Amino acid sequence: MMLNVSANKPKPLGDDDNMIPLINIVFLMLIFFMVAGHIEKTDNIDVELPLSVSNDEISEQVIKLYIDNTGQMQLDAQPIAQAVLTETLATTLESSPQPASVHLLLQVDADFSAVELQHILSDVKASGIRRVSLATLLKNI
Amino acid sequence: MLLNLPAKPSRKAISLTPLIDVVFILLLFFMLSSSFVTYRQLPVPLPDASPNAGPVLLSVQVETGGSAITVAGKTVSIEQGAALQSLVAVQPDAVYLVSVTDAVTTQQLVKVMDALTHAGAEHVSLQGLE
Numbered sequence: 001m002m003l004n005v006s007a008n009k010p011k012p013l014g015d016d017d018n019m020i021p022l023i024n025i026v027f028l029m030l031i032f033f034m035v036a037g038h039i040e041k042t043d044n045i046d047v048e049l050p051l052s053v054s055n056d057e058i059s060e061q062v063i064k065l066y067i068d069n070t071g072q073m074q075l076d077a078q079p080i081a082q083a084v085l086t087e088t089l090a091t092t093l094e095s096s097p098q099p100a101s102v103h104l105l106l107q108v109d110a111d112f113s114a115v116e117l118q119h120i121l122s123d124v125k126a127s128g129i130r131r132v133s134l135a136t137l138l139k140n141i
Numbered sequence: 142m143l144l145n146l147p148a149k150p151s152r153k154a155i156s157l158t159p160l161i162d163v164v165f166i167l168l169l170f171f172m173l174s175s176s177f178v179t180y181r182q183l184p185v186p187l188p189d190a191s192p193n194a195g196p197v198l199l200s201v202q203v204e205t206g207g208s209a210i211t212v213a214g215k216t217v218s219i220e221q222g223a224a225l226q227s228l229v230a231v232q233p234d235a236v237y238l239v240s241v242t243d244a245v246t247t248q249q250l251v252k253v254m255d256a257l258t259h260a261g262a263e264h265v266s267l268q269g270l271e
Contacts, residue, residue, distance in 0.1 A: 019157055023164065030168045037175020050251040053259070054183040105182060110248035114203070114241040117250070121267055125187045133182040136251060 045074050050110040052136035062105040063092060064135075065124075069109040071116055082123065089127035103131040183251060186266050197235040200268065201257065205242055207249025210256075212237075219256040229260040240268035 045066045066074040073080050080088060089104070096102050104124060108117060124132055202211040209218045217224045229237075237257050241250055250267075257265045 019161065023157065023161055026161070026164050026168055030164060030171060033168065033171035033175050037171060037177055039174050040176065049180070050248040052181065052183050052251050053255050054181050056182045056184065058180055058182045106185075108247045110246060110251075112247045113243065114245040114247050114250040115243050117247055118241065118267055121185065121187065130187055131184075132187055133184045134247075134251065136181050136183050138179045138181045 041077070044077070045072065047107050047109045048111070049107060049135055049137045051139040052134075053139055054136055055138065056133070058105060058133075058135065059103060061101070062103045063089075064105050064107055067106065067108045067112055067117070067120065069111040071112070073120075082120065085120070086123045086127045089124060089129055093128050099128070101131070102129055103133070104129050105133055105135050107135040183254060186264065197232060199232065199235045199237050201237050201239045201253070203239060203241045203245050203250065203253050205244045207245055207252060210239075210253055219253055222256075222260065225256060225260040229257065229262045233261050234263050236264040236266055237262045238266055238268040 045068050047066055047068050064076055065080075071082075073082065073085070075085075075088060093099050093102050106117075106120075121132070199212060203209075204211065204216065208220065209216055211217075212228055215228060217228055219225060239250065239253055239257070254265050
């Protein structure tokens with residue numbers, strides 16, 4: 001039996017022409033990820049946000065308070081104890097040029113106890129901040 | 142007069158391989174670091190508690206499990222949209238202050254607040270703890 005070995009002859013190397021479609025695709029993917037995705041600082045606290053149908057966009061200028069399911073808190077990437085929360089927020093509010101527009105965004109874990117959240121909200125209220133919202137993930141209905 | 146001009150250098154085709162390497166690294170970086178999650182916010186107004194002047198305050202008690210709420214003595218399931226709507230329709234402009242028990246999680250609380258807003262309540266907030 002004879003084998004037709006000529007079909008397996010390797011193509012000449014170093015020919016970049018057949019790479020061009022590949023580069024086109026890679027470029028398109030690159031542009032897609034650059035435009036459609038957004039890069040943000042990773043949170044070093046593990047928070048699984050609650051789902052909600054609320055569709056309010058988050059404004060740019062917010063103070064972020066992270067609370068994980070064990071109750072550990074971080075205010076703008078700095079760990080903070082609940083005992084000093086009111087004081088710290090009041091200082092932030094005082095040093096702000098527009099105290100009325102200070103907006104606190106609570107990134108609370110979905111499994112966090114709601115009673116504990118109420119305690120934290122009381123502390124927030126005592127600091128004088130009035131604009132507070134909960135960060136949620138948009139639930140697709 | 143003859144000038145001895147240097148011959149034009151022949152243009153060599155640039156190899157594409159280093160370019161592709163760089164583009165691949167950029168692609169990997171953007172693929173791994175970009176996020177497509179849409180964060181939204183649920184406003185939690187913190188009204189000044191002044192019982193004399195101001196809107197009507199209605200206390201909403203979330204039952205354990207988070208699927209039912211008690212408003213002014215009536216217990217309604219949050220899944221029953223019509224029942225909740227008729228309950229809210231009595232006083233849509235009142236402030237609905239949600240209060241919770243120990244077993245309720247933040248997710249269940251958010252669900253109740255969503256249901257109240259969906260039923261037509263204009264102001265939904267959380268009961269402060271003293």
